[in-house]
Amino acid sequence: xxxxxxxxxxxxxxSMFGVACLVFLLIHLVPGDPVDVMLGESAxxxxxxxxxxxxxLDQPIETQLLNYFSGLAQFDLGQSLHSKRAVSELxxxxxxxxxxxxxxxxxxxxxIAVPLGILxxxxxxxxxxxxxxxxxxxxxSIPNFWLGPMLILCFSLWLGLTPVSGRDGFTSLILPAVxxxxxxxxxxxxxxxxxxxxxxxxxxxxxxxxxxxxxVEVIWRHAMRNAWLPxxxxxxxxxxxxxxxxxxxEVVFDxxxxxxxxxxxxxxxxxxxxxxxxxxxxxxxxxxxxxxDLLYGLIDPRIRLDNSK
Amino acid sequence: MIRFWFPLGILGLWAVAAISGGWIVESANxxxxxxxxxxxxxxxxxxxxxLGRPILQRIWVGAQVSLLVSxxxxxxxxxxxxxxGLFAGYQGGWLDLILVxxxxxxxxxxxxxxxIALAGVMGPGVDNLIIALSAVGWVGFARxxxxxxxxxxxxDHVTAAIALGTPRHLILLRHLLPLLSAPLIVEATFGMAGxxxxxxxxxxxxxxxxxxxxxxGSLIRDGASYxxxxxxxxLAPGVAIMLVVLSLNILGDRxxxxxxxxxxx
Numbered sequence: 246x247x248x249x250x251x252x253x254x255x256x257x258x259x260s261m262f263g264v265a266c267l268v269f270l271l272i273h274l275v276p277g278d279p280v281d282v283m284l285g286e287s288a289x290x291x292x293x294x295x296x297x298x299x300x301x302l303d304q305p306i307e308t309q310l311l312n313y314f315s316g317l318a319q320f321d322l323g324q325s326l327h328s329k330r331a332v333s334e335l336x337x338x339x340x341x342x343x344x345x346x347x348x349x350x351x352x353x354x355x356x357i358a359v360p361l362g363i364l365x366x367x368x369x370x371x372x373x374x375x376x377x378x379x380x381x382x383x384x385x386s387i388p389n390f391w392l393g394p395m396l397i398l399c400f401s402l403w404l405g406l407t408p409v410s411g412r413d414g415f416t417s418l419i420l421p422a423v424x425x426x427x428x429x430x431x432x433x434x435x436x437x438x439x440x441x442x443x444x445x446x447x448x449x450x451x452x453x454x455x456x457x458x459x460x461v462e463v464i465w466r467h468a469m470r471n472a473w474l475p476x477x478x479x480x481x482x483x484x485x486x487x488x489x490x491x492x493x494x495e496v497v498f499d500x501x502x503x504x505x506x507x508x509x510x511x512x513x514x515x516x517x518x519x520x521x522x523x524x525x526x527x528x529x530x531x532x533x534x535x536x537x538d539l540l541y542g543l544i545d546p547r548i549r550l551d552n553s554k
Numbered sequence: 555m556i557r558f559w560f561p562l563g564i565l566g567l568w569a570v571a572a573i574s575g576g577w578i579v580e581s582a583n584x585x586x587x588x589x590x591x592x593x594x595x596x597x598x599x600x601x602x603x604x605l606g607r608p609i610l611q612r613i614w615v616g617a618q619v620s621l622l623v624s625x626x627x628x629x630x631x632x633x634x635x636x637x638x639g640l641f642a643g644y645q646g647g648w649l650d651l652i653l654v655x656x657x658x659x660x661x662x663x664x665x666x667x668x669x670i671a672l673a674g675v676m677g678p679g680v681d682n683l684i685i686a687l688s689a690v691g692w693v694g695f696a697r698x699x700x701x702x703x704x705x706x707x708x709x710d711h712v713t714a715a716i717a718l719g720t721p722r723h724l725i726l727l728r729h730l731l732p733l734l735s736a737p738l739i740v741e742a743t744f745g746m747a748g749x750x751x752x753x754x755x756x757x758x759x760x761x762x763x764x765x766x767x768x769x770x771g772s773l774i775r776d777g778a779s780y781x782x783x784x785x786x787x788x789l790a791p792g793v794a795i796m797l798v799v800l801s802l803n804i805l806g807d808r809x810x811x812x813x814x815x816x817x818x819x
Contacts, residue, residue, distance in 0.1 A: 263658070264663065266661065267668075271677070274672065274676055275676070378641040382800065382803060382804065386796050386800040387757060387796050388751045389775060391796070394778045402782050488665065489666050491754055492666075492759075493759065509572035523668070530662060
C-alpha cells in the first residue's frame with residue numbers, strides 16, 4: 246500500500262507541476278507583445294512599461310518562472326488587470342457556484358443513468374435496452390451549448406417555470422444542472438449497463454438465482470455491488486470533463502462560476518485571471534482523480550496490486 | 555442496414571455541403587433588412603437571421619468550417635499522437651518515462667479547457683482553432699498507440715523481425731503500425747465527433763470563427779439572443795451538429811464492432 250500511495254502521489258505532483266508550467270507559458274503564446282494586445286498600440290509608453298513591470302515581463306524568463314512558482318506557493322496568483330483585485334480573491338468568489346453546479350449535474354447524471362443502465366442490462370436486447378442506448382447515443386451527440394438554449398426556450402420562455410439565467414435559488418439551478426448532467430448521464434448509463442452485464446454472467450449470480458433469491462435482490466444486492474467499481478472509477482475520471490463542460494454551460498446560463506469568469510477575462514484580455522482559472526480547475530481535476538484512485542486502492546486490493554507490479 | 559446507411563448518408567451530405575460551400579458564401583452573408591427574423595417558409599427553407607441572412611445557406615457554409623477543422627485536427631492529432639505513442643511504447647526506458655509524464659500533464663487538463671485557454675490567448679481564426687484543438691487531441695491517440703504497442707511488441711512476428719535484424723523504423727512501420735490501424739480508425743471516428751462539437755463550442759464562446767463568417771456554433775450563439783421571436787435561428791444549426799455527431803458516433807460504434815474484436819466484451 247505504501248508504494249502504491251507514493252507512486253500515485255508522485256504522479257499527481259508531476260502532473261500538477263507540468264500543468265503549472267504550461268499555464269505559466271500561456272501568456273507567452275499571445276501573438277506579438279502581450280502588453281500591446283492588452284493595452285492597444287496607442288497606449289502611452291509609461292503605461293506600457295508599468296504593465297510590463299507589474300506582469301514581470303521585463304525580467305528574463307527563468308526569473309519570471311521562479312517568481313511565478315514562489316507566488317503559487319503562497320497562493321498568490323497575481324492581480325487582475327481590469328479590477329486590480331487579487332486573482333485568488335476573484336476565484337474564491339466564484340468557486341461555490343461552480344461546485345454547486347458540478348455536484349448538481351453529477352446528481353442529475355446519477356439519477357438518470359443508474360436506473361436506465363440497470364434496466365437496459367436486465368432487459369438486454371429488448372425495447373428498454375434499445376431505448377436506453379438510443380437515449381445514450383443521443384445524449385453524447387447533443388452539445389450542451391445547444392441543449393441549454395433549447396431548455397431555456399421550453400421551460401423558461403414558453404412555460405415560465407424556471408428563470409432564464411443567473412443564480413438565484415433552487416429553480417435557477419435545475420436547467421444548468423440538467424444541461425451539464427445529461428451528456429454525462431449518457432456515458433454513465435452505458436457504463437452501468439456493460440458493467441452490470443459482465444457481472445451478471447458470473448458464477449455467484451447463477452448461484453444466487455439457483456438458490457431462489459428474488460431477481461430484484463440478485464440485481465441490487467449481488468450484482469450491482471460488484472458492478473459499482475468500474476462505474477465509480479469512470480465517475481472520477483469524467484468529473485474532469487464535467488468541469489471542462491461547465492465552462493460552456495456557465496456561459497449559456499450566465500452562471501457566476503469560474504468558467505464564466507474565464508470567458509469574461511478572455512474577452513477583456515485579462516490574462517492573469519485566465520491563467521488563474523485554468524490552473525485552479527486543472528489542479529482540482531488532478532486532485533479529484535488522485536483521490537478517486539487512492540480510495541479505490543483502499544477499497545479494492547486488486548487495484549493496488551495491479552499498479553505496484 | 556439503417557445503422558450503416560443513415561450515418562453514411564448524413565456524412566456524405568456534410569462533405570458535399572462543405573465542398574460546395576465556397577460558392578455560396580456571398581449569398582450566405584447577404585444582408586436583407588426586409589427579411590429580418592423571418593420564419594421558415596416558401597422564400598427561405600430555414601428562415602432568416604437577425605440581419606436577414608438566409609439560415610440554410612449559413613448552415614451550408616458552416617459545414618465547411620466544421621469539416622475543415624475536424625479533419626484537420628484529427629489528422630494532425632493522429633500523426634503526432636501515433637508517432638509519440640509508437641516511440642514511447644517501442645523504445646521504453648527513459649524516453650518512455652518522459653513521454654508518459656508529458657502525456658499525463660496534458661491529460662490533467664479537463665475536457666476542452668486547455669483548448670479554450672489556448673484559443674482565447676492565441677486569438678481567433680481557423681488556424682489557431684486547429685492548433686488549439688490538436689494540442690488537446692493528440693494525447694488520446696498517443697496513449698492508445700503506446701498501450702497497444704506495449705502488448706504488440708511481445709508478439710512472435712516482432713521478435714522474429716528483430717532477430718532478422720530488421721531496422722527499427724521498418725519494424726514500427728511494417729510490423730506494428732498495420733496492427734494498430736483498426737483501433738486508431740475507431741478512435742479517429744469518435745475523435746471527429748468530439749472535434750465537431752469542440753469547434754462549434756469554441757465558436758459559440760466567440761473564440762473560433764469570427765463574424766460575418768458562419769460556423770454552426772456562432773449561429774447558435776447569435777440565435778440565442780432572439781430565441782423567443784425566432785426559435786428557428788437556434789434550432790436549425792443545432793440539428794445540423796446533432797445529426798453529424800450522431801452519425802459519426804454510430805459509425806464509430808459500427809466500426810468498432812467490425813474491426814476491433816478485443817473490445818467486443
